[in-house]
Amino acid sequence: MKILTKEIDTPGLTGIEVYEKTLDGYQSLKKAFEKKPEEIVEMVKASGLRGRGGAGFPTGLKWSFLAKDVFPRYLACNADESEPGTCKDRELMEKNPHLLIEGMILCSYACRINTAYCYLRGEFRHIQRVFDKAIEEAYAKGYLGKNILGSGFDLEMYSHLGAGAYICGEESALLSSLEGCRGEPRLKPPFPAVEGLYSKPTIVNNVETLCVVPFIVNEGAEAYAAIGTEKSKGTKLISVSGHVNKPGNYEVPMGTPTSVIINEHAGGIRNGNKLKAFIPGGSSVPMLPADKVDVPYDYESIAEAGSMLGSGALIVMDDTTNVVAETLRLAYFYMHESCGKCTPCREGTRWMYQLLSQIEQGNGKPDQVELLDDICDNMSFKCFCPLGDAAVGPVASSIKYFREDYEELIADAKAGV
Amino acid sequence: MFVFSEESEKEIERNLAKYPFKKSALLPLLHVAQDQEGYVTPEAMEEIGKRLDVSPAYVESVATFYTMFHTRPVGKYVILFCHNISCKLLGADDLLDYTAKKLGIEVGGTTTDKKFTLLREECLAACCGGPMMRVNEDFHEFLTKDKIDKILASLP
Numbered sequence: 278m279k280i281l282t283k284e285i286d287t288p289g290l291t292g293i294e295v296y297e298k299t300l301d302g303y304q305s306l307k308k309a310f311e312k313k314p315e316e317i318v319e320m321v322k323a324s325g326l327r328g329r330g331g332a333g334f335p336t337g338l339k340w341s342f343l344a345k346d347v348f349p350r351y352l353a354c355n356a357d358e359s360e361p362g363t364c365k366d367r368e369l370m371e372k373n374p375h376l377l378i379e380g381m382i383l384c385s386y387a388c389r390i391n392t393a394y395c396y397l398r399g400e401f402r403h404i405q406r407v408f409d410k411a412i413e414e415a416y417a418k419g420y421l422g423k424n425i426l427g428s429g430f431d432l433e434m435y436s437h438l439g440a441g442a443y444i445c446g447e448e449s450a451l452l453s454s455l456e457g458c459r460g461e462p463r464l465k466p467p468f469p470a471v472e473g474l475y476s477k478p479t480i481v482n483n484v485e486t487l488c489v490v491p492f493i494v495n496e497g498a499e500a501y502a503a504i505g506t507e508k509s510k511g512t513k514l515i516s517v518s519g520h521v522n523k524p525g526n527y528e529v530p531m532g533t534p535t536s537v538i539i540n541e542h543a544g545g546i547r548n549g550n551k552l553k554a555f556i557p558g559g560s561s562v563p564m565l566p567a568d569k570v571d572v573p574y575d576y577e578s579i580a581e582a583g584s585m586l587g588s589g590a591l592i593v594m595d596d597t598t599n600v601v602a603e604t605l606r607l608a609y610f611y612m613h614e615s616c617g618k619c620t621p622c623r624e625g626t627r628w629m630y631q632l633l634s635q636i637e638q639g640n641g642k643p644d645q646v647e648l649l650d651d652i653c654d655n656m657s658f659k660c661f662c663p664l665g666d667a668a669v670g671p672v673a674s675s676i677k678y679f680r681e682d683y684e685e686l687i688a689d690a691k692a693g694v
Numbered sequence: 695m696f697v698f699s700e701e702s703e704k705e706i707e708r709n710l711a712k713y714p715f716k717k718s719a720l721l722p723l724l725h726v727a728q729d730q731e732g733y734v735t736p737e738a739m740e741e742i743g744k745r746l747d748v749s750p751a752y753v754e755s756v757a758t759f760y761t762m763f764h765t766r767p768v769g770k771y772v773i774l775f776c777h778n779i780s781c782k783l784l785g786a787d788d789l790l791d792y793t794a795k796k797l798g799i800e801v802g803g804t805t806t807d808k809k810f811t812l813l814r815e816e817c818l819a820a821c822c823g824g825p826m827m828r829v830n831e832d833f834h835e836f837l838t839k840d841k842i843d844k845i846l847a848s849l850p
Contacts, residue, residue, distance in 0.1 A: 361778040361817040394712075399725075399762040400774070400818050403831045435712040440721050440760035443816065457720035457746070459759040475715060518780035518821035525822045560779060560817075590821065592780055606782050610816050616759075 278504055280492045280512050281485065282528045285372050291407055293414035296375040303375070303420050305494040309383055310428040317387035321490065323498035325510030330355055330446070330483030331559070331588045332663075333576050340388050342470040344478040351474040352385050352393035353455060353481045357439055357446040359398050361560035361610060362590030365514040365526045366484035370397075370404050373488075374411035378434065380487030382420060383494055385432050388480055392433050396451050399440040408436050443614035447662050448481040449473075450616070461618045462662035485514055485589075505531030509575035513586075517543040519593035520550065531575040538574060539593055550595035554679065558587025560607050561667030563674030564600075584674070600679040601686055604671050605633040611668030622665035625656040629672055641687040650676055696737035702726045706745070716746050720756055724763050733764035769804045771849055774815035774828040781817075781824035789825050790814065792839055796846065810846075 289295040296302035309317055322337030343350060354377065358366040370377060381393050397405050412434055415421045423431050442460045444450045449463035452474050473479025489511060493501050502510050509531040515538060518524045522544030529538060535557065539545065546552055552567040557574070562585040565572070572582040579586045594603065612626040629652055632645050653673040656665045676683065698706060709722035723745065727738035739753040746753075757763045764772075775790045790812075794801050797810050804811040820826040823835025827842075834845055 358819045359817060362780055362821050364819040364821045364823075367819045392714075398819070399760065400815075400828065403833075437712070437718075438722065438725060439762075440724065441762035442760050454721065455718060456715070457717035457748075457756065459756055516822055518824060519783045524780075524824070556779075592783075592821075594783060598783070603779055603782070606777070606779055610778055613816055 278512055278530055279528055280501075280504075281369060281376075281488050281514050282526070285368070290373050291371075291375070291411060293375060293411065293418060296373070300373075300376070301495070303379055303415075303418070305379060305383060305491040306386075306420060306426055306428075309386055309494050310426060310430065314387045314389055317383065317494065320493055320498045321387065324493045324501040325498075325505075325508075326486065326489055326493065326501065327509070327576065328483055329485035329489075329513070329589065331360070331561070333586060336482065336486055339470060339482075340384070340480060342468065343388055343480065344471045347478050348389070349392060349477055350388060350390045351477060351479040352381060352388065352390045353448075353451060353469075353474060353479055354381055354393065354395040354487055355446060355448065355451055355481055355483045356395050356401065356404075357398040357443075357451060358401075358484070358588075359443040359446055360588045360590065361607065362516060362518055362556060362592040363559045363588040364516045364518075365589060367401065367404065368526050369484055369488055369514070370401070370408060374404075374408045375415070376488045376491065377408075377484055378411055378415050378420075380490040381434060382415075382425070382432060383490045384480060384482060384487055386428075386430055390480065391431050393435070394455060394474075395434070395436045396445070396455055397436060397438055398445070399438055402438060405436050405438050412436070442616075443610075444616045444662075444664055447664065450662070451481060452479065459616070461616050462664075464661075506573070506575045506577070508577050509586075513574065513589050515574065516590040517593065518590070520547050520595040520598070521545065521593050522547050529574065532573045532578070535572050535574050535591065536570045538591060539570065543591075543593070546593065546595050548595075550597060552593065553596040553598050554594045554600060556590070556592040556594075556671070557582075557584050559590035560592070560610065561663075561670050562587040563670045564592075564594075564678065565674070566678045585670075599637075600675050600682045601633065601637050604675040605630070605637045607671040608633050608668065611664065615664060615668070619661035619665070621656045622660040622662075622668065625652055625660075625665065626668045628652055629668065633672070636683060636686050636690075639686060639690045641683070641690050643687055643691075646676060646680065646683050646687070696727075696735065696741040698726070698741070699730055702730050705729075717748060720746055720748070720753065721760070724753075724757055724760075728763060733767050767804075767808070769811035770809050771829050772811045772813065774813050774818060775801075776815045776818050776820070776824065776826050776828075778815075778817040780821035781826060784824045786825040786837075789837055789839065789842065793827075793842055793846075796842070809849075 445460040450460040454460040469479040527542040608630045740750040743750040826835045
């Protein structure tokens with residue numbers, strides 16, 4: 278079952294004519310304009326679609342939280358894909374930009390929004406060119422601009438390029454950045470749906486989330502809700518990377534066993550090695566040991582197994598992996614990307630990195646593992662935004678499941694090996 | 695005094711039209727300045743401040759927050775070499791060392807002929823194609839030493 282990646286490798290799909298012909302592109306607009314905006318919101322609610330950016334919040338519910346009768350309102354598509362392990366949105370935008378534009382138009386109509394921005398990470402400049410060309414084509418066909426298809430609905434759409442800051446994937450930091458500020462997160466509440474861009478009601482949705490909406494409008498909420506599990510509906514685009522034979526983005530129904538994704542879709546572990554660990558949802562979620570690999574890939578099952586679905590990036594590590602070294606690299610990432618606004622994150626990420634460096638380089642001391650655990654405890658839920666918690670995920674889970682890797686390195690250090 | 699080229703002026707105009715408040719155009723204008731000069735000069739920051747009614751210090755505070763704005767000259771080709779987990783698992787560290795040695799520079803440095811700047815990058819959303827690097831705007835995936843040799847040799 279393909280929703281997001283259907284016909285995605287069709288040559289010329291970035292062009293509007295091919296998109297219209299191959300995927301009945303933009304047909305959903307006609308169907309949407311026959312309905313009232315609030316009916317579209319209800320459809321999305323009924324479909325069970327949950328945000329694919331990482332938090333998994335119900336999309337229709339988010340749309341219904343927009344402050345009533347406050348205008349203008351804005352849509353900010355979060356195309357700041359920067360989470361290590363995650364590369365699904367890039368493929369969607371690079372190969373099928375019109376699907377995203379169509380989804381953004383539907384969201385804007387449903388939420389009575391007349392200005393939409395797509396915030397792309399700075400490194401996606403080549404994609405901005407693809408996207409801008411697609412926007413131009415959509416204007417020329419009357420899918421954007423004034424009185425779209427005679428519906429009376431107006432929408433202006435623009436791309437906006439960031440400049441290299443992972444924190445801008447956090448919705449309020451993204452809005453700060455879009456306003457021409459440092460990408461620092463804001464205190465919530467108020468949430469963007471009440472006070473977002475320019476202090477006006479704003480919807481921030483991930484690329485993959487918006488790309489699902491044309492299917493829901495075309496095929497109906499029930500058709501979407503029929504896919505997946507009871508609480509995790511639809512399909513999920515998963516980036517599988519690391520020690521597998523066929524790394525790639527694979528779209529599967531929610532609830533597919535993780536082992537099937539690794540062994541069947543991604544071709545199994547490289548060189549006939551054994552699985553040691555996997556990170557189910559991108560660098561910010563806890564890693565899991567090999568014995569949990571049969572966990573169904575859906576929000577609830579992964580949470581029950583002790584991790585999170587997150588952005589949907591499956592990072593696979595075989596039994597040649599030094600888990601401490603990989604955790605160190607992730608700790609470096611979060612230290613580098615911490616915006617510095619709050620102390621637990623600014624100081625905690627650096628301290629974690631320093632301790633992990635000492636251990637990994639063979640200079641560790643026995644009490645440092647406890648200290649690392651303690652730092653994790655003192656950062657969890659105590660940082661200003663989720664980046665601090667994200668930094669804790671890999672460190673705390675690596676200690677929980679692979680403590681022997683730490684102890685081995687520390688024992689070697691004591692023995693002077 | 696900093697002067698934007700005719701082409702840059704068109705880009706500035708196009709960007710200013712996107713937003714109800716001109717301060718929003720700060721990142722786009724920094725990109726325009728960098729495209730023109732290769733990096734964001736202090737004079738460019740002053741000029742951008744004037745255009746957007748913010749102080750040069752404010753422009754600098756924003757420019758230095760984002761890793762993609764260079765405040766010093768860089769080479770003709772800026773290589774962003776991903777060293778994060780998915781690429782690292784597949785040998786990115788060795789390939790990064792190899793590239794640095796081949797260019798005769800440290801990571802973070804620029805070759806004496808000003809052709810290449812080599813930077814370590816924190817994930818470029820090409821995890822399924824690791825190890826990878828970006829040279830200016832082009833992504834190069836599934837890197838090997840041989841492939842790196844060919845890419846570097848192909849750049850004029």
